Every structure is written in C-alpha cells, then in structure tokens.
Amino acid sequence: MVQTPNKQLVLLKHILRGYPVAGEHIDVQESSIDLEAPLKEDQALLKVHTISIDPFLRGPMKGVDAGGYFPPFDVGQTMYGYTISTVIKSNIDKFKQGDVVIGITNLEEYAVISSSHPFFSFCIVRNDIKDSGLPLSYYVGVLGMPGLTAYFGFLEVGKPKKGETLFVSAAAGAVGQIVGQIGKILGLRVIGSAGTDEKIAYLKQIGFDAVFNYKKTNNMSEKLAELAPEGIDVYFDNVGGETLEAVLNNVNRFARIAVCGMVSTYNAEKDIGVHNLMNIVPKHAKLEGFAVSDYFHLEEQFTKDVVQWLKEGKLTYRESVAENIDEAAQALVDVMYGNNSGKQIIRVSDPSF
Amino acid sequence: MVQTPNKQLVLLKHILRGYPVAGEHIDVQESSIDLEAPLKEDQALLKVHTISIDPFLRGPMKGVDAGGYFPPFDVGQTMYGYTISTVIKSNIDKFKQGDVVIGITNLEEYAVISSSHPFFSFCIVRNDIKDSGLPLSYYVGVLGMPGLTAYFGFLEVGKPKKGETLFVSAAAGAVGQIVGQIGKILGLRVIGSAGTDEKIAYLKQIGFDAVFNYKKTNNMSEKLAELAPEGIDVYFDNVGGETLEAVLNNVNRFARIAVCGMVSTYNAEKDIGVHNLMNIVPKHAKLEGFAVSDYFHLEEQFTKDVVQWLKEGKLTYRESVAENIDEAAQALVDVMYGNNSGKQIIRVSDPSF
Numbered sequence: 001m002v003q004t005p006n007k008q009l010v011l012l013k014h015i016l017r018g019y020p021v022a023g024e025h026i027d028v029q030e031s032s033i034d035l036e037a038p039l040k041e042d043q044a045l046l047k048v049h050t051i052s053i054d055p056f057l058r059g060p061m062k063g064v065d066a067g068g069y070f071p072p073f074d075v076g077q078t079m080y081g082y083t084i085s086t087v088i089k090s091n092i093d094k095f096k097q098g099d100v101v102i103g104i105t106n107l108e109e110y111a112v113i114s115s116s117h118p119f120f121s122f123c124i125v126r127n128d129i130k131d132s133g134l135p136l137s138y139y140v141g142v143l144g145m146p147g148l149t150a151y152f153g154f155l156e157v158g159k160p161k162k163g164e165t166l167f168v169s170a171a172a173g174a175v176g177q178i179v180g181q182i183g184k185i186l187g188l189r190v191i192g193s194a195g196t197d198e199k200i201a202y203l204k205q206i207g208f209d210a211v212f213n214y215k216k217t218n219n220m221s222e223k224l225a226e227l228a229p230e231g232i233d234v235y236f237d238n239v240g241g242e243t244l245e246a247v248l249n250n251v252n253r254f255a256r257i258a259v260c261g262m263v264s265t266y267n268a269e270k271d272i273g274v275h276n277l278m279n280i281v282p283k284h285a286k287l288e289g290f291a292v293s294d295y296f297h298l299e300e301q302f303t304k305d306v307v308q309w310l311k312e313g314k315l316t317y318r319e320s321v322a323e324n325i326d327e328a329a330q331a332l333v334d335v336m337y338g339n340n341s342g343k344q345i346i347r348v349s350d351p352s353f
Numbered sequence: 354m355v356q357t358p359n360k361q362l363v364l365l366k367h368i369l370r371g372y373p374v375a376g377e378h379i380d381v382q383e384s385s386i387d388l389e390a391p392l393k394e395d396q397a398l399l400k401v402h403t404i405s406i407d408p409f410l411r412g413p414m415k416g417v418d419a420g421g422y423f424p425p426f427d428v429g430q431t432m433y434g435y436t437i438s439t440v441i442k443s444n445i446d447k448f449k450q451g452d453v454v455i456g457i458t459n460l461e462e463y464a465v466i467s468s469s470h471p472f473f474s475f476c477i478v479r480n481d482i483k484d485s486g487l488p489l490s491y492y493v494g495v496l497g498m499p500g501l502t503a504y505f506g507f508l509e510v511g512k513p514k515k516g517e518t519l520f521v522s523a524a525a526g527a528v529g530q531i532v533g534q535i536g537k538i539l540g541l542r543v544i545g546s547a548g549t550d551e552k553i554a555y556l557k558q559i560g561f562d563a564v565f566n567y568k569k570t571n572n573m574s575e576k577l578a579e580l581a582p583e584g585i586d587v588y589f590d591n592v593g594g595e596t597l598e599a600v601l602n603n604v605n606r607f608a609r610i611a612v613c614g615m616v617s618t619y620n621a622e623k624d625i626g627v628h629n630l631m632n633i634v635p636k637h638a639k640l641e642g643f644a645v646s647d648y649f650h651l652e653e654q655f656t657k658d659v660v661q662w663l664k665e666g667k668l669t670y671r672e673s674v675a676e677n678i679d680e681a682a683q684a685l686v687d688v689m690y691g692n693n694s695g696k697q698i699i700r701v702s703d704p705s706f
Binding site for chain 2: 069240244259260261262265271272273274275276277278279280281282283284285286287288289290291294
C-alpha cells in the first residue's frame with residue numbers, strides 16, 4: 001500500500017459574516033491517498049490539473065442553508081468547486097482512463113467522484129479540449145461557468161440592444177470582463193467599475209468606453225450620471241449594495257438589471273440594504289436574478305460564439321494563475337478582497353496531453 | 354362679478370419624511386371663483402363631482418424631484434390629482450358643456466383646465482359613463498387608474514398562471530382588492546395582508562384563500578412560509594420594505610414581483626433598505642416596476658373585462674367615501690396610515706345626469 005501525498009483545500013471553521021482568513025477559516029492541508037486501492041463500483045479517481053477559485057465558494061463557507069445554492073461545506077472536510085482533471089481509473093461507464101473531466105469535485109490533487117453524488121451531473125467528459133489550442137484553464141473561465149454566466153446573463157436577462165448603454169461592476173473579474181467585451185461586440189456603449197487602477201487600465205485596454213475606480217469615487221451616483229449622461233439601459237450586477245443604489249438613480253425607462261451576484265454583501269459585517277428600490281417603479285425597470293444552471297442546455301451556442309470571438313481576437317481573457325495548490329486558500333481570500341486580476345486559477349498539475 | 358366659494362386642497366408645507374398632518378402640511382381652504390368670468394382661449398371650466406385620494410399624492414408633497422413621477426406641488430398652491438367632473442363652459446374644442454371629464458385637475462370644487470398644461474393629456478371626455486349603471490366613483494377606482502394599475506400590473510408584469518400562488522400586500526386597498534380577485538378569477542391561490550382585522554374580514558369575504566394582519570404578525574417571513582407552503586410565484590407589491598424582504602425569503606424559482614408602489618417607505622422617517630435582494634439570484638426571480646401610464650393604450654380590453662366581472666358579481670369593490678371636500682386633507686392622511694377601507698373617494702358635488 002503506497003500512500004501518495006494529496007493536498008486539499010479544507011474548511012476549518014464556518015464564517016457567517018466578514019472576510020475569511022487563510023489558516024483560520026480555510027487552509028490547504030496535506031492528506032494522502034493510495035492510488036492503487038480499489039474503487040467502489042460507482043467511483044472514478046481523477047488527477048486534478050486546475051482548480052477554479054470562484055466567488056460563489058464564499059456561500060457554503062457560511063455554514064447555513066443558502067436557499068437553492070450549494071449546501072454548506074462541512075467543518076474539517078475538503079471544499080468542493082470547479083476543477084479540470086484527467087481520469088486515472090474508473091468504475092463508471094462514461095468515464096474512461098485518460099478522459100478529461102470538467103466539473104465540480106473536491107478541491108484537492110486527487111479527487112474521487114461518485115456517480116451517486118448530487119454534484120455528479122456537473123461532471124462532464126470533454127476530450128475535445130485536448131486539441132482546442134486554447135489554454136486548459138479557459139474551460140473553467142471564459143469557456144466555462146463564468147463564461148456561460150456572462151454570456152447568458154447578459155444576452156438572456158440583460159437583453160442588450162445596439163446603441164444602448166451598459167454598465168458592468170467588478171468589470172475586470174472573471175465574468176465582468178466578458179460581459180463588457182460582448183457589449184462592445186454588440187455595439188453598446190460600455191462603462192465599467194473596478195477596485196484598482198491597474199484593473200481600470202486593463203478595462204481601457206480591452207475597449208471599455210468609460211471606467212472608474214469605485215474605491216476612489218466619493219459619489220458613485222454622480223459618477224455614473226457623468227459617465228452615462230444618457231442613462232443606463234443594462235446593468236450587469238456583480239456586486240449589489242451601494243453600486244446597485246447608484247445605478248438605480250441612473251436607470252432609463254425599461255432598464256434591465258441582470259443580477260449575477262452581490263459580492264459586496266458576501267463578506268459584509270452587516271447586511272447592506274438597498275434603499276432606493278422604489279426607483280424601478282416610475283422607470284418600469286427590472287431586476288432579474290439568474291443562475292448559470294438555467295442555461296446549461298444552451299452551451300453549444302455559447303461555445304461556438306465565444307471560441308470564434310477568442311480566435312478572431314475580439315475577446316481577450318485575463319487570468320490570475322497561482323502556480324501551486326498551496327496558494328489556494330490565500331487565493332480565495334484574495335478573490336473576496338478583489339486583489340486578484342481577472343479569473344483566479346490554481347494550477348495543480350500539468351496534463352499529459 | 355359674482356364670486357362663488359371654491360374650496361381647494363392646498364399644500365401648506367413640503368414634507369420630505371414622516372407622516373403629513375392635516376392643517377400643518379395640507380389643508381382645505383376656501384377661495385372663490387367668478388364662474389361668469391371669460392376663459393382664455395385654451396381653457397375649460399369644470400365642476401368637480403369626485404376627488405380621488407391616492408397614495409401617489411404623497412410623492413409631490415415631498416418637494417423634491419421624484420425622477421419621472423409627478424413634479425412637486427408648490428407651497429400655497431392647490432394640489433392636483435384624479436377627479437371626475439362636468440364641463441360648465443369651454444373654449445377647448447373637444448370639451449363641450451355638459452361633458453363628463455375624467456382626469457388630473459386641481460383638487461377643488463371648480464377647476465379650470467388648460468390645453469397647454471402638461472397634464473391636459475390625462476383629461477378625457479367620458480360621456481359613456483353617464484349611462485353605465487355603475488357608481489360614478491368607480492371611474493377613478495376599479496374602472497379608473499387603480500383598476501388599470503391592478504389589471505395590467507398583475508397580468509402583464511405578474512404573468513399569473515392558473516394554480517400558482519399569489520401574494521398581495523395592502524390587499525384591501527384601492528388596487529390590492531382588485532388584484533386578489535382577478536387572481537381568484539384566473540384560478541390562483543391568493544394570499545393577502547392588511548393592517549386591520551376589519552380589512553382581513555373583508556378579504557375573506559371576497560374570496561382570498563389566506564389572509565393575515567401584518568400589524569399583529571411578529572415574523573412575516575415565517576407567516577408567509579406557513580400560508581404559502583408551496584412558495585410564492587407572484588407577488589404584487591404595494592408596500593416594499595419588510596414585507597418585500599419576507600416575500601424574498603419565500604419566492605419560488607422564476608417568481609415575478611410586480612412592484613406597484615412601496616407605501617411603507619413613503620412616510621418613513623428613515624429609508625428602509627431591502628437586505629436580502631441576493632435571494633433573487635438562486636431563484637431566478639424578478640422584480641419589475643411599472644407605471645399605469647405604460648398601459649393607457651390597452652384601456653379598452655381592461656374596461657371590457659372589468660365591467661363584465663363587476664356585472665357578473667365576480668368582482669366587488671369597496672370604497673371609503675368622504676361626503677364633503679372639507680374632509681379631503683384628513684382623508685389623505687388616513688390613506689397614508691391605512692385607516693381607510695378600500696378606495697378613498699371624496700364626494701364633492703352630485704352630477705346632474
């Protein structure tokens with residue numbers, strides 16, 4: 001029985017409010033696994049190459065039921081999330097040795113998945129990506145869950161029309177940068193906000209028409225009035241809170257607010273209320289939440305468009321890559337603070353293909 | 354020159370927050386008018402029969418621009434609102450002596466309207482109502498602006514489907530009672546809230562499936578979970594604030610929240626924030642504001658349906674009628690407190706038809 005080291009991102013302690021601390025609430029710990037041990041008949045063993053660090057991971061860290069989202073992580077257990085991996089061995093029919101798998105697994109170097117697990121349906125064999133010529137990590141980014149979220153949230157909920165004004169918050173993030181660039185492709189005027197000057201520079205570089213650093217802006221409502229003198233038609237909301245209030249002071253008639261997430265509230269010590277919701281009444285504006293899972297069945301259209309835009313150079317995608325699983329806990333904390341630039345990825349191992 | 358007394362509802366003082374006080378912020382004052390004096394060439398003189406007291410009147414009392422709603426009332430000037438009246442004399446082509454007019458005019462016994470006034474387009478000749486066999490006041494209620502609001506807000510924004518669960522707040526009010534009854538006509542399960550036991554009794558009487566007095570309910574979120582065990586599909590929101598938060602804890606996937614108004618915020622000393630908006634994301638729920646003016650062009654369909662429902666006895670409409678214009682200021686304050694029962698009307702004079 002040979003034990004192989006197996007590093008894992010583990011939840012140490014639930015945290016309902018406030019920012020998590022690496023080492024206190026989450027940490028990377030070394031366990032071990034016998035890669036030769038027999039699997040159960042409904043299991044497959046995966047070697048993980050890429051871990052995706054996404055804001056939604058904050059929810060299950062709270063330890064409370066989130067009403068339809070993922071269930072809480074257990075204390076002392078390995079957290080789960082999106083990964084890209086290769087099958088080492090498998091007792092599951094549709095997973096063969098060497099297959100590339102994208103999906104939700106434990107966040108560790110070697111992950112066992114089970115066909116009876118509730119998340120199993122999220123795990124998909126995607127051998128096509130071996131020859132795609134695109135970075136592997138794109139498949140948990142611009143071509144993965146964040147890409148799907150951006151594409152369908154913007155198109156199906158935001159219903160953009162050429163010539164309209166789009167505002168995107170967290171615009172340099174995993175989802176925001178895609179939304180803004182699709183906005184430009186479709187002929188909208190695109191405004192973005194982010195929290196560092198370096199992100200702001202990136203947004204200008206990829207074609208945003210107007211940008212601002214919200215951390216250096218005293219009055220976001222006035223700033224938006226200045227940058228969007230004709231008002232906002234579509235707001236792609238990644239942050240909620242004060243930014244949403246500022247938008248509600250600047251919406252046009254029949255504006256659509258596609259609510260993807262409200263990251264400003266995830267780590268807040270106190271719930272931040274939205275105080276001017278009444279503004280949607282005279283404007284006949286709409287706030288609509290959505291989850292990427294509503295659109296999984298439309299993935300083919302998404303992949304076709306986005307691969308084409310990437311190949312034509314109309315869409316660029318910035319990632320922040322941590323080169324070692326040891327960095328996973330701090331990387332997640334950094335995402336919560338917005339310290340990362342672009343999609344946060346952990347490179348765990350290199351694939352052999 | 355014979356002067357005729359002309360009582361008017363006058364704004365004495367703007368009030369941004371808190372509840373208005375009759376005699377301090379608004380009052381009925383007696384002026385006079387020479388009914389024989391010549392009119393300008395773009396004017397008509399009306400004898401007012403009915404004044405409609407609506408919650409939206411609170412907005413222009415604030416003295417600040419409300420972003421797309423009606424402009425503020427001027428201090429010392431007669432307030433405006435919906436009225437029903439008869440033309441005494443007219444220099445405007447489309448208004449003839451004896452015509453019945455429904456629309457927005459000054460709230461006084463004798464109102465002069467001008468074809469150059471921004472609200473003139475709201476004034477419509479409606480001689481058909483002379484022979485309708487229905488109470489005159491219905492035309493500023495169930496067959497007027499509140500009716501249109503209920504009908505189109507519920508049908509076009511709420512998009513109800515048979516078998517779904519509808520919740521209506523301020524359910525015994527001018528709009529809410531109509532929404533709930535249309536919900537029953539369309540085969541939904543209908544839940545309503547109101548602020549007095551007497552209103553609750555009325556809601557049961559007109560067929561609501563479940564009702565509660567929110568002033569006697571400690572935890573509205575739990576109350577709604579109990580009364581709507583299968584969740585809420587459509588919420589017709591008249592109140593905002595805490596009630597909206599309670600609904601957001603109980604919405605089903607793809608729920609529609611039609612936001613008609615947020616009366617809980619109109620008189621609040623402090624803005625009441627909504628703290629759980631993030632709930633719309635996993636549920637793919639939607640909040641959509643609307644204004645009745647979006648649907649004026651569809652009035653024919655509305656009138657046909659509602660008149661039929663009234664005549665068939667499927668729809669009943671309760672009004673609270675003050676018999677004298679002297680009561681107008683206190684009646685408006687009462688509407689703000691929810692002390693009225695049903696649509697608040699002021700009977701100013703009897704028509705001769």
